[in-house]
Amino acid sequence: MRRSVEDRMNEAKAIPILEAMERLGVAGLHNLGHEKVGPCPVCGGKDRFSINPTKGVFNCRRCDRGGDVIALAEHVLACDFLRALDFLVGEAAPEIDQRALEARRKKAREAEAKREAAAAEFRARAVEDARAIWARAVPGEGTAAQAYLAGRGIRFDAWPPSLRFIADHPMIKKAPGMPRAAQVHRGPALIGAIQNPQGRITAVHQTWIDPRQPGQKADIRNPATGEALPAKLVRGSKKGGAIRLGKVVDGCTLVMGEGIETTASALVAWRQPGAVYWVGIDLGNMAGRQKGRNTGLPDLEDGEAFVPPPEVAKLIYLQDGDSDPTTTRAKLLAGLRRAMAQNPDIEAMIACAPEGKDFNDLIN
Template identity: 40%
Template sequence: MSLPRELEALKLDALAVTCWSWANFKGWKLGPGADKAGPCPNCGGTDRFAIHTTKNTFNCRRCGISGHGVIDLVMATENVKFVRACELITGRTVADPISAEEAARIHQEAERRERERAAEEEKRRLRAINEGKSVWNRSSLPMPAGRGGVADYLALRGIAVKLDKVLLREVPALPYVTEVTGADGRKTYPTLHTGPAMVAAVVLPDGSFGAVHQTWIDLGQPNGKVVLFHPSKTEADGSPQTMPAKKVRGSKKGGAIKLYTPKSVRRIVMGEGIETTLTMLRHNFEPGTAYWAGVDLGNMAGKAYRDFDNKRQEDEPDLDDWDCFVPPDWCEELVFLCDSDEAETKTVEKLTRGLKRALAARLAKRTLDPSLPSLDVNFVNPLGDGKDLNDLVRVSL
């Protein structure tokens, strides 16, 4: 549904302002670097809130406000709805008249900014893909059990599989590098750890390499993954910020980690992570089934629909967004594995909208090509109590 001319122009004018520009206007005290951290305008603290100037996003680790673009930011921090947020940003109201010529100028300027943004994003995407390829090209088939690599990691997780049947590889000594921004704004890239890592390729819908998924292994930890802390950042309670044991480098949108795909296949079972998906492969294997990992919830769910007040409807897909995973045409059944039922993660709602999008995509394609198979979708409910599917099989180890 298109917006009235005055509101559309107001929105486009507002989007010309970046999150960082708004933060400066409001006088928020944020640190240097691309990921500018500081007190949250909603809940305070010291560095729990951050604006990423390159991505034009914001996030607070404590109160959970997050989003993309200045309108989301103003709605979250001023507690106002969409129209009022646009008015605050632009300094004019939706009732102010605007000529067709001025509306056209604003629209053309927005299109120019979007072209520039898209071109810069494509440069970053290609650079990241090449960096991911360099890691993938260093990898090799996993070593036999007893060498402290992928085979031992999967055994520890209760999901030992035939490694010649799944698309997993390893790097015996992979550096874990992070970005640190000093008080002067200068960036350094220290290596926090070097050790064995499980790696997997994220394959894009056209079959090309998109990204490398990396999991650093430490068999001395209960879950087999390395535990690292950021050199300077802290959690909301002041403790050192824990670094993720997994990283993705490259372009993952729309792709999948195709762990196992048989020749005769009609169904896809997909978990967010490798371990969840392998749990089903190892303990509930079904013939004619591909076991793929979706990389992350955002890639499996896609963007959420926003209503007239720009409020997100978490379980409804934005059907203008197809930059996420959609099953291939041969798939007749798609099964999503839900790991979490925690309210703050909205995992159930996100996976629901991913399934709804998949159904909508197939329906649209079948109107053009009735020979395509119909699509059934299914959902494996979360276990609850903060447990995931892999926890279920590990309790007996």
């Protein structure tokens, strides 16, 4: 007598996912924490596919597929639920069509290569744009950029060459509701050079300012909805980069905050002897990927996050008191631990602004 679908489903669900993984020919995974991580059997990659043996589930970030042992069989074999049951617990015990499977994998690999080439081209164009913007910008001293920072209490002893100014700069972006990227604003802007670990400019950080109200950013509206848009925009590839407000020397302390205003406030108000100040652009760049949500444990496979240059002896991350403390803390810890994993001799710490305040509030 044929077993009911329900019986077969329960039998299939009882199969350990690692056993199913082996039978399905999923290979090349390595242990990472409680999971096995590696290329997706369908779309490839390096670390987008994971199996959690304890929970008996899998996930592919790119395919956007995940689930239990049966879902895994459906994913790998590109079949429906009933065929997946046939494979896992028999009845007809169908052969896998190896040729169809190989053809599907080949197609996925080709699609992946195409996507990667398109992404690389897109990145290259963004970096080119960033360098063109930087080349158009003039030194910031004596401009509305200087007045903007002064309006926020930030006055440098020596103006950092990494901060420039463009008097009439277009903001081009595709905000929600807009059919395509277009100019949403035009005006004076503070331009920060984002340098990659090798020191090359790969992106610019743009802040549009309101020249009539020193210290205020421009009021920019989404042309489609009328909603306020952030007055800041990064163009280029910021990965692992920073805006360098000073030069790192052997044995120095590196102080890093998320934004220009935060970091520069710490520089002018809280100058540490022998310290250099760099802007980390955003918490994601400063932290890199974590092993699990808000664990504070860096995923060391992520090679695109910021790490301090080898000359740095002490790393201080600035934590503003006005951001969500749990996720912020976890990100900062992940970043500091990443730095310590790379250089075990480095001293690493977090400096906090009082609750509800950021570092710029402290100097005003």
